[in-house]
Amino acid sequence: MGDQNSDQKKTSLGLATKALHKGRAWSEKRENSPAIFANSSYVFETAEQGQRIFAGDEEGNIYSRFTNPTVEAFEIRIAALEDGEAALGTATGMAAITTMFLAHLNAGDHLVISRSVFGSTTNVTLSLLQRLGIEVTQVTLSDLDAWQAAIKKNTRMFFSETPANPTLEMVDIRALANIAHNHDILLVVDNVFSTPILQRPLQMGADIVVQSATKYIDGQGRMLGGAIIGKEAYLTEYVLPMLRNTGPTLSPFNAWVLLKALETLPLRMERHCSNTEKVVQFLTERPSTKDLVHYPGLTDHPQHALAKKQMDHFGALFCLLLKDQQQAHALLNALQLATITANLGDSKTLVTHPATTTHSRISAEQREAAGVYDGLVRFSIGLEDWRDIVADLEQALEKVGL
Ligand SMILES: *Cc1c(COP(=O)(O)O)cnc(C)c1O
Numbered sequence: 001m002g003d004q005n006s007d008q009k010k011t012s013l014g015l016a017t018k019a020l021h022k023g024r025a026w027s028e029k030r031e032n033s034p035a036i037f038a039n040s041s042y043v044f045e046t047a048e049q050g051q052r053i054f055a056g057d058e059e060g061n062i063y064s065r066f067t068n069p070t071v072e073a074f075e076i077r078i079a080a081l082e083d084g085e086a087a088l089g090t091a092t093g094m095a096a097i098t099t100m101f102l103a104h105l106n107a108g109d110h111l112v113i114s115r116s117v118f119g120s121t122t123n124v125t126l127s128l129l130q131r132l133g134i135e136v137t138q139v140t141l142s143d144l145d146a147w148q149a150a151i152k153k154n155t156r157m158f159f160s161e162t163p164a165n166p167t168l169e170m171v172d173i174r175a176l177a178n179i180a181h182n183h184d185i186l187l188v189v190d191n192v193f194s195t196p197i198l199q200r201p202l203q204m205g206a207d208i209v210v211q212s213a214t215k216y217i218d219g220q221g222r223m224l225g226g227a228i229i230g231k232e233a234y235l236t237e238y239v240l241p242m243l244r245n246t247g248p249t250l251s252p253f254n255a256w257v258l259l260k261a262l263e264t265l266p267l268r269m270e271r272h273c274s275n276t277e278k279v280v281q282f283l284t285e286r287p288s289t290k291d292l293v294h295y296p297g298l299t300d301h302p303q304h305a306l307a308k309k310q311m312d313h314f315g316a317l318f319c320l321l322l323k324d325q326q327q328a329h330a331l332l333n334a335l336q337l338a339t340i341t342a343n344l345g346d347s348k349t350l351v352t353h354p355a356t357t358t359h360s361r362i363s364a365e366q367r368e369a370a371g372v373y374d375g376l377v378r379f380s381i382g383l384e385d386w387r388d389i390v391a392d393l394e395q396a397l398e399k400v401g402l
Contacts (some may be wrong), residue, residue, distance in 0.1 A: 003149075007176060010071065010291055013080075015196070015197055015266050016252055016266040018077070018080045018081055019077065019081060019262050019263055019264075019265055020263050022076055022077045022079075022081070022099055023072070023073040023074065023076035023077035023080070023081035023259065024073070024132065025069070025073060029113070029243070032057070033260075034070065034169075034256060034259055035070075036068045036070050036082065036090075036253060037064075037068055037069045037252050038070075038250050038252050038253065039064060039068075039252075039345045040063065040064050040066045040120060041062070041063050041064070042060065042061040042062060042067075049270070052201055064249070064252065065243075065244060065247050065249050065366065066243055066244040066249065068252050068255070069226040069309070070252040070255045070256050070259070070383045071089045071249075071252060071255040073255070073259050074087075074089050074227075074250070074255040074258050074259045074262070075087040075088060075089050075227065076230060077154050077259060077262050078196070078211065078213075078217070078227045078262065079229050080097050080181060081196035081197070081262065081265075082191070082196040082200055082201075082202055082209050082229040083196070083200050083202050083203050084202050084229035084230050084231070085229070085230070085231050085235075086229070086231070086232040086235050086236075087227045087228065087229040087230075087235070088227065088228045088235055088239055088240060088243055088248075089213075089225065089226070089250030089255055089258075090225070090226040090227060090228065090243070090248050090249070090250055091224065091225065091226065091248050091249060091250055091251070091254075092095065092210020092212065092214060092224040092225065092226050093118075093192060093210065093211065093213070093214055093215070093224075093225075094118075094120050094121070094124070094212075094226070095208045095226050095248035096212070096226030096227055096228045096248075097118075097120075097121055097124065097190070097210050097226075097323075098124055098128070098248070099228065099239060099242050099243055099246070099313065100188065100208060100210055100228050100239060101124065101125070101129060101134075101157075101159075102242055102246070103238040103239045103241070103242040103243075104120075104156065104157060104186065104238055105129065105134045105156060105157060105244055106134075107132060107133030107134065108133060108134075108135075108154060108158040109134050109135070109154055109155075109157075110134070110135040110136075110137065110152050110154040110155040110156060111125060111129065111134055111135065111136050111137070111155075111157050111158075111159060112136075112137050112138075112139055112140060112147060112150045112151070112155060112157070112158050112159070112185075113125050113136060113137070113138055113139070113158075113159040113160070113170070114138070114141035114159070114160045114161060114164065115138045115139065115140060115141065115159040115369050115370045116161070116164035116165065116167050116169050116368070116370040116371060116372075117159070117160075117164060117165065117190065117343070117370075118165050118192075118358075119165075119358045119359050119361060119362055121159075121190070121245055122362055122366065122370075123361065123362070125138065125159075125203060134152070135152075137150045138369075141160060141161070141162065141164050141169050141170070141171045142169055142170060142171050142303065142402065144171070144172065144176065144179065146342075147176060147179055148179050151179075151183050151185070155183065155185050156185060156186065157185060157186045157187075157188060158176060158179075158180045158185055158186070158187045158188065159188045159190070160173075160176060160187070160188070160189055160190070161189070161190035161192070161193070162190075162193075162194075162199075162201075162354065163191060163193045163194065163296060163307075163315060165192075165193065165354075166314040166317070166319060166352070166354045166358070166359075166372060166376065166378040167263060167294065167342075167370065167371040167372070167376075168193075168294055168295065168296055168308065168315070168317060168318070168320065169303070169307050169371065170303045170308055170310075172309075172310070173187075173189060173206055174204045174205055174207065174310070175312055176205075177204060177205025177206055177207075178205065180207075181205070186207045186208065187205065187206045187207050187208075188206065188207065188208045188209075188210060189201035189206040189208070189209050189210075190209075190210050190211075191209045191210070191211060192210075192211060192212045192215050192216075192297075192345075193215075193315055193317060193344075194311060194315060195211075195215075195216045195217065195265060195267040196209075196310050197266050197270075197312070198269060198273070198312050198313050199276040199310060199311045199312065201228065201307060204310060207230055207231070207234070208228060208229065208230040208234065209228075209229040209230065210226070210227070210228055210229075211227045211228075211229065212224075212225075212226050212228055213225030213226055213227060213254075213258050213261075213376055214226070214343075214345075215343075215344055215345030216260055216265065216268070216269065216272070216316075216345035216351040216384075217258055217261055217262060217265060217345075218257065219261055219264075219265065219268050219345060219346065219347055220261065220347050220360050221343060221346040221347070221348070222257060222347065223254050223257060223258075223397050224254070225250055225254045225255070225258050225295050226250070227250075256364055268347070268383065269313070269316070269396075270313075271383050272315075272316035272382070272383065273313040273314065273315065273316055274386075275316070275381050275382070275383065275384070275386040276295070276297075276314070276315070276316045276317075276318060276381040276387065277297060277314070278386040278389075278390065279318075279364060279379070279381055279389050279393065280293055280295045280297060280298065280318055280362055282390045282393065283320070283393070283396070284298065285399070287292050288397065288402040289397065289402060290323065292320050292321050293318060293319075293320060294318060294319040294320075294321060295314065295318035295319075296311070296314045296315065297313075297314030297315075300367075314317060316345075316347060316380060317344060317378060317380050318381075318382045319376055319377060319378050319379070319389070320376075320379070321373060321376055322375035322376075322377060322402075323375050324374050324375050325353070325355065325356065325375065326357075327375060328353050328374070328375050328376070328377045329353060329356075330399075330400045331351075331354055331396055331397070331400050331402075332351055332377065334395070334396035334397075334399040334400055335347060335351055335393070335396045336392055336395070336396070337373075337381070337384065337388060337389065337391075337392035338350060338351045338389070338392055338393075339351070340352070340357050342357045343380070344378070344380035345380060346380065347382050347383045348382040348383075348384070349380065349381055349382035349384060349389050350379070350380040350382070351377060351378070351379055351380075351391075352377070352378045352379075352380070353376075353377055353378075354372050354378055355367060355372050355373065355374045355376060361370045
């Protein structure tokens with residue numbers, strides 16, 4: 001789990017170098033691309049060694065539900081990129097989020113969470129956690145006074161997603177960390193939209209980062225995966241026992257693909273972002289759409305200054321706020337290159353109508369409160385030639401009369 005190899009402890013490497021070299025390990029075969037350890041258990045040399053490893057007196061692998069060299073390589077690399085001491089891989093992003101909650105929160109504890117988070121995160125907190133006796137308060141992400149006002153004696157954790165799905169609303173991570181730490185509260189940040197390439201919450205005071213590797217980290221729509229990143233002691237004491245006993249484990253094969261995918265993440269994010277800037281420029285120069293674009297990179301975005309302060313680029317997601325569901329659906333159906341999916345962070349350009357898909361299972365009231373209006377369309381810009389993405393949008397907008 002941890003970055004145990006001392007020659008890998010240097011933290012001064014650039015992100016692109018870390019993405020290629022952190023977590024690198026050779027077996028005695030000296031392969032220059034990681035092998036996959038596709039095994040469930042490990043052999044002890046003697047009965048006594050088995051006893052020592054189980055007792056924690058000797059390091060060693062036991063069982064792939066909680067120790068696997070390929071998964072560990074991915075964990076070391078993602079931890080290095082997020083600038084965390086350690087990481088634990090999980091089967092999906094939701095497995096990371098749920099495991100992190102269950103590892104830390106007890107009946108009687110209080111969780112404060114922003115309203116605009118991934119749909120399943122809302123469902124897990126409002127159904128599962130409340131059912132287990134954990135109190136939950138929802139607040140508006142960007143409203144620091146609301147976070148402060150929500151604090152009670154039993155508040156243990158703040159959970160935020162910034163930029164948030166799908167509205168791209170943000171919170172000042174440093175300021176939120178200050179509020180949390182003044183009251184001994186843990187700050188958890190879902191960093192899926194930015195990836196560590198664009199934003200590193202742990203450097204800004206967050207205690208834990210959760211990732212869905214399904215999105216940009218794989219970035220090619222091939223698989224699911226997730227990670228929990230933070231202080232080694234926190235992960236070992238709280239999260240590892242939960243993972244070990246309940247088994248939301250990342251598979252070695254997925255860890256291997258994700259390890260390779262991380263190698264190109266810095267390069268891919270650069271192109272995702274520059275393509276998005278071109279597409280947004282096209283939309284803001286077009287009279288019929290210029291006031292409909294929500295993108296943190298626009299100077300008239302209410303949180304543009306904050307985005308500039310805490311992100312390295314403005315990301316590859318933006319929203320168009322159309323008139324209603326009918327117009328939104330018409331635009332989706334008119335696109336030819338962009339594909340309609342509920343996913344984001346793929347190498348291909350994707351388009352989503354959140355109100356009728358990703359956010360359809362939360363109440364209309366909750367949707368409104370989270371800014372998921374019926375006319376909202378979310379774009380996840382891919383790695384195509386940007387001129388083709390623009391041409392596709394242009395013909396689709398013309399078809400719907402915009
Ligand atoms: C997709 C997503 C998740 C959940 O990840 P899965 O890998 O699909 O379980 C969590 N948070 C955000 C912001 C996401 O986009």
